[in-house]
Amino acid sequence: MELSGKRILLVISGGIAAYKSLDLIRRLRERGASVRPVMTRAAQEFITPLAVGALSASHVYLDLFSREDEQDVGHIRLARDTDLIVVAPASADLMAKMAHGLADDLASAVLLATDKPVLIAPAMNPKMWAAAPTQRNAKTLKADGIHFIGPMAGEMAESKEAGIGRMAEPLEIVAAAEKLLGGDNRPLAGRTAIVTSGPTHEPIDPVRYIANRSSGKQGHAIAAALAKLGADVTLVSGPVTIPDPAGVKVMHVERADEMLEAVTSRLPADIAVMVAAVADWRVAASADQKIKKQPGEAPAPLVLAENPDILKTVGHHADRPKLVIGFAAETQDVEKNGRAKLERKGADLIVANDVSPETGIMGGDRNSVKIIAPDGIETWPDLGKDEVAQRLAALIAAKLG
Structure with missing residues (x-):
């Protein structure tokens, strides 16, 4: 028992x-x-x-x-x-x-x-x-x-x-x-893991922001699956509408810089799974007040600045986790872009998927992924996001022995 x-x-x-x-x-x-x-x-x-x-x-x-x-x-x-x-x-x-x-x-x-x-x-x-x-x-x-x-x-x-x-x-x-x-009968007992999940919201003004359609379902499911295998999991979550998974420490953030700070504050760790769909860009200087539309005038241009690359930072960090896994949400050339990301970011694995609108993956309950490693690509069948999470947690446990 x-x-x-x-x-x-x-x-x-x-x-x-x-x-x-x-x-x-x-x-x-x-x-x-x-x-x-x-x-x-x-x-x-x-x-x-x-x-x-x-x-x-x-x-x-x-x-x-x-x-x-x-x-x-x-x-x-x-x-x-x-x-x-x-x-x-x-x-x-x-x-x-x-x-x-x-x-x-x-x-x-x-x-x-x-x-x-x-x-x-x-x-x-x-x-x-x-x-x-x-x-x-x-x-x-x-x-x-x-x-x-x-x-x-x-x-x-x-x-x-x-x-x-x-x-x-x-x-x-x-x-x-x-x-x-669960103790010693779980393969990840004694291991520490960091998982990121959801989108980031980059403010334009107090009302508007730059974001994407990520629901956080896949990241939250992965955090729960790792915890079920015994890992001590910290989930760094962007703004989502789903509940926190049980048995997981959760740090709630909004912006990419806050997510990076939260992730690095939890290093060193054994496992990092960077699932969050972080906005690549932010407004260089967000407005303190709501930007008002002026009749007859063109909208003010938005000057953008590049957000920190959280996966790349973790992949090349002095306290780099033993296993670093990134996600690549693509709409074309999934394998090619996933391989390039694997090399560029210093990850051990990339979980790549096609998030084109017709797939229904972004925000949906199912996922179809390719596991890209330095020595090859494994294609998984269409699965529920909980099943993807359980498979990935088992793969992580196997790779860590």
Whole structure:
């Protein structure tokens, strides 16, 4: 069993979704994990410590100032004597405490004191999830290396409420925990990977920008596939409308220079897969205010400057990853242009594809790629982007031995 012998500290915060934590405990124990629960005061308004203790077969930790539990600095022991901390549900309040380093109860103190991986499953009203403070806190937590699963879209407990805010289902949380704790039986365990995904937006003025049609689906799928094989993955994502993959650290950027800075900040690494469709050009000096159309006058010319070449920078970097893979999105001469890119950028492999409008690849769910290596070209059949990602992750694992 994937979780056999693993120690999981389950933090249950307040919210109607707390009832799902009872099933989550059962599912984790079915797979061989031991579960020690920590409940916030708000969680106890929804489910009882008696029920949690019965299902976990463990003492339930409730109070930061418990004389019995704290006689040996219990919150520090809880924070360190575990393989993974799962927060399910993670309320907006607890996320805010985590993001700001507060430690005024047992749950927040444990989360601040831990040096173990943390997986959180947010659950709250859709308006609370969409609120600017919550989004800022989520961004901070992801940058801090906290892993997310959800929230999911669907019906809320409140009458006639629906949207993004549902806690992930227990089996989804278990799957995310298994990915994080897969250990030595996964071929990329112990390896670090950087993946770029999506487009970049290069501002013309506060309203307009230069971009392309990339959806980020392929890059996000590759990041998830590498994580599933055990890699410690950082995904550097341009502006996309798809959710972050579970079990992956995500850095959100907009411009090419921000993406380059994010990528190089994660070096050294073992693997770099540069999937993002980075804009080749930016406006040399973007306007501070919206450029207004003047009747009878020709539009002001845009003076363009070349963006940094992220793949070439990584391919020739002093801390160059062991394996550097680039993508070549072409509309003609796919193999010829892919080979030229392989040599020019210092990559080990180029994944080339035809993104002409009639293919539907850019923004679609399927892909047809050619793997270009110094010693030859391999053509893959038309596949779903998840399947392309899984094949590429397996190829990476094989090349790294």
